[in-house]
Amino acid sequence: xxxxxxxxxxxxxxxxxxxxxxxxxxxxxxxxxxxxxxxxxxxxxxxxxxxxxxxxxxxxxxxxxxxxxxxxxxxxxxxxxxxxxxxxxxxxxxxxxxxxxxxxxxxxxxxxxxxxxxxxxxxxxxxxxxxxxxxxxxxxxxxxxxxxxxxxxxxxxxxxxxxxxxxxxxxxxxxxxxxxxxxxxxxxxxxxxxxxxxxxxxxxxxxxxxxxxxxxxxxxxxxxxxxxxxxxxxxxxxxxxxxxxxxxxxxxxxxxxxxxxxxxxxxxxxxxxxxxxxxxxxxxxxxxxxxxxxxxxxxxxxxxxxxxxxxxxxxxxxxxxxxxxxxxxxxxxxxxxxxxxxxxxxxxxxxxxxxxxxxxxxxxxxxxxxxxxxxxxxxxxxxxxxxxxxxxxxxx
Numbered sequence: 111x112x113x114x115x116x117x118x119x120x121x122x123x124x125x126x127x128x129x130x131x132x133x134x135x136x137x138x139x140x141x142x143x144x145x146x147x148x149x150x151x152x153x154x155x156x157x158x159x160x161x162x163x164x165x166x167x168x169x170x171x172x173x174x175x176x177x178x179x180x181x182x183x184x185x186x187x188x189x190x191x192x193x194x195x196x197x198x199x200x201x202x203x204x205x206x207x208x209x210x211x212x213x214x215x216x217x218x219x220x221x222x223x224x225x226x227x228x229x230x231x232x233x234x235x236x237x238x239x240x241x242x243x244x245x246x247x248x249x250x251x252x253x254x255x256x257x258x259x260x261x262x263x264x265x266x267x268x269x270x271x272x273x274x275x276x277x278x279x280x281x282x283x284x285x286x287x288x289x290x291x292x293x294x295x296x297x298x299x300x301x302x303x304x305x306x307x308x309x310x311x312x313x314x315x316x317x318x319x320x321x322x323x324x325x326x327x328x329x330x331x332x333x334x335x336x337x338x339x340x341x342x343x344x345x346x347x348x349x350x351x352x353x354x355x356x357x358x359x360x361x362x363x364x365x366x367x368x369x370x371x372x373x374x375x376x377x378x379x380x381x382x383x384x385x386x387x388x389x390x391x392x393x394x395x396x397x398x399x400x401x402x403x404x405x406x407x408x409x410x411x412x413x414x415x416x417x418x419x420x421x422x423x424x425x426x427x428x429x430x431x432x433x434x435x436x437x438x439x440x441x442x443x444x445x446x447x448x449x450x451x452x453x454x455x456x457x458x459x460x461x462x463x464x465x466x467x468x469x470x471x472x473x474x475x476x477x478x479x480x481x482x483x484x485x486x487x488x489x490x491x492x493x494x495x496x497x498x499x500x501x502x503x504x505x506x
Contacts, residue, residue: 165251165252165253165255165256165306166255166256167193167195167255167256167258168258169258169488170203170234170258170259170260170487170488171231171232171233171234171258171486171487171488172232172258172488173219173222173223173232173256173257173258174256174257174258194305194306195306195307196307197307197352197353197354197355199307200260200307200309200355201355201382201383201414202414202448203448203449203487203488204487205485205486205487205488206439206447206448206449206450206484206485206486206487207234207235207260207416207448207449207450207451207486207487208229208231208232208233208234208235208449208450208452208481208484208486209233209234209235209236209237209259209262209416209449209450209451209452210222210225210233210235210236210237210451210452210454211236211237211238211419211451211452211453211454211455212225212454212455212459213455213459213460215236215238216236216238216250216253216254216257216259216261217249217250217253219253219256219257222236222257222259225454225468228467228468228474228478229467229477229478229481230478230481230482231481231482231486232257232258232488233259234258234259234260234449234486234487234488235259235260235261235262235309235449235451236254236257236259236260236261236262237262237263237264237311237418237419237451238250238261238262238263238264239263239264239266240263240264240265240266241266241268241269241270242265242266242267242268242269242280242290242293243269243270245296245297245300246296246297246300246301246304248300248304251304251306251308252306255306258488260307260309261306261308261309262308262309262311262357262418262451263308263309263310263311264311264314264418265310265311265312265313266313266314266321266323267280267285267290267312267313267322267323267338268280268321268322268323274322275319275320275321275322275324275327276322276327276328277322277328278322278328278329280322280323280328281322281328281329281330281334282323282325282328282330282331282334282335282337282338283329283330283331283334283337283338285338285341285342286334286337286338286340286341288341291345294342294345294346295345295348295349298345298346298348298349298351299349299350299351301346301349301351301353301354302346302349302350302351302352302353304353305353306353307353307354307355308353308354308355309354309355309356309357309383310354310355310356310357311357311358311359311385311418312339312342312356312357312358313335313338313339314359314360314361314385314387314418315359315360315361315387316335316360316374317360317361317363317366317369317371317374318360318361318365318366318369319366323335323338325374332373333373335374336373336374336375336376336377339358339376339380340376340377340380343356343376343380355382355383356380356381356382356383357381357382357383357384357385357416357418358375358376358380358381358383358384358385359384359385359386359387359416359418360374360385360386360387360403361386361387361388362386362387362388362399362400362402362403363402363403363406364388364391364399364402371403371406371407371410372409372410375410375411378411378413381411381413382413382414383413383414383415383416383448384407384410384411384413384414384415384416385415385416385417385418386400386403386404386407386415386417386418387417387418387419388400388403388417388419388420389419389420389421389422389423389453389462389463389465390421390422390423390428390431390435391423393431394427394430394431394434395431395434395438396431396434396435396437396438396439397438400417400438404447408446412446414446414447414448415446415447415448416447416448416449416450416451417447417449417450417451418451419451419453420435420450420451420452420453421452421453421454421461421463421465421466421467422435422465422473423463423464423465424463424464424469428469428472428473429472429473429475429476430476432467432473432476432477432480433476433479433480435480436479436480436481436483436484437480439484440483440484440485449487452465452467452477453465454466454467454468456469
């Protein structure tokens with residue numbers, strides 16, 4: 111029907127603008143806009159709050175308070191964020207390092223705080239393991255520094271224990287001939303770019319026969335370990351990773367007395383520290399565990415020594431051995447032993463036995479008393495510092 115045919119007296123219906131069609135439409139639209147805006151804001155806050163900002167570091171043994179959301183959203187919140195310590199700040203410490211290797215360390219400050227309270231001193235080193243099918247993780251380094259600990263990365267050229275002690279795909283010759291150059295260079299560049307000093311304990315316990323990088327495994331031959339070490343070291347130098355403290359760490363001689371340490375040592379130009387892994391099994395004194403190996407090491411080099419894994423097997427004598435360990439460590443003859451890392455794990459946590467100093471009341475008391483008598487580097491008295499708020503945890 112045309113407009114001319116429309117009935118007289120009936121006005122033409124006026125089309126309503128969408129905004130005036132009722133409060134329900136406006137409300138739904140308003141809610142949708144708010145959801146979008148809030149989602150965008152929340153995502154922006156999440157990105158800022160979880161950005162990979164530099165860790166707050168206030169010194170060895172000193173945990174930093176976790177930054178609040180306001181701090182995370184503003185730049186330059188802490189002078190400590192912009193100060194990256196030099197590698198040289200750690201290589202010749204005044205006093206000895208007290209390190210821990212345990213599940214969830216360094217990711218969980220709650221775990222670190224619990225063990226620090228038990229020991230009576232805050233740890234100044236954290237040791238954790240990285241396989242060659244894993245990339246460099248800066249968040250682990252950051253977490254370590256936030257808790258006042260120097261990170262020690264045990265960098266293992268294998269795909270993990272479940273693949274056995276022979277893994278020819280990671281043969282030493284493959285490392286030195288460049289097969290893994292892309293991976294090593296990527297790892298090295300990430301370490302260099304992160305800037306914070308890290309200790310790398312590459313291919314430890316090489317004198318034993320229980321890892322694929324042993325010259326007795328994976329089709330390896332004599333002389334190939336040193337070639338692999340030097341090749342990896344050179345790739346890090348080429349990547350500009352001068353923030354690495356290189357730690358060469360054989361096992362004590364007891365299970366492998368005929369293996370020559372001299373033939374496995376890369377040389378002073380390729381190492382900063384030397385170490386040894388040693389556990390009390392039948393020995394009743396620390397000297398019986400460490401002295402034979404330490405004597406050999408001192409003939410090789412005068413580099414500082416770190417006991418990179420220490421512990422004692424369960425038994426009625428364990429507490430006494432722990433006490434003797436600290437007596438041994440505190441003697442002037444051990445001035446070149448700049449620290450130790452206690453392997454705070456039991457069988458379920460990856461230890462060959464229950465090596466923990468927290469195994470029982472007697473071992474805990476002996477450890478706490480012995481540690482109190484050692485001149486430690488940094489501010490490590492757990493009773494004088496406020497623990498950091500727990501960080502996100504991960505299994506380890």
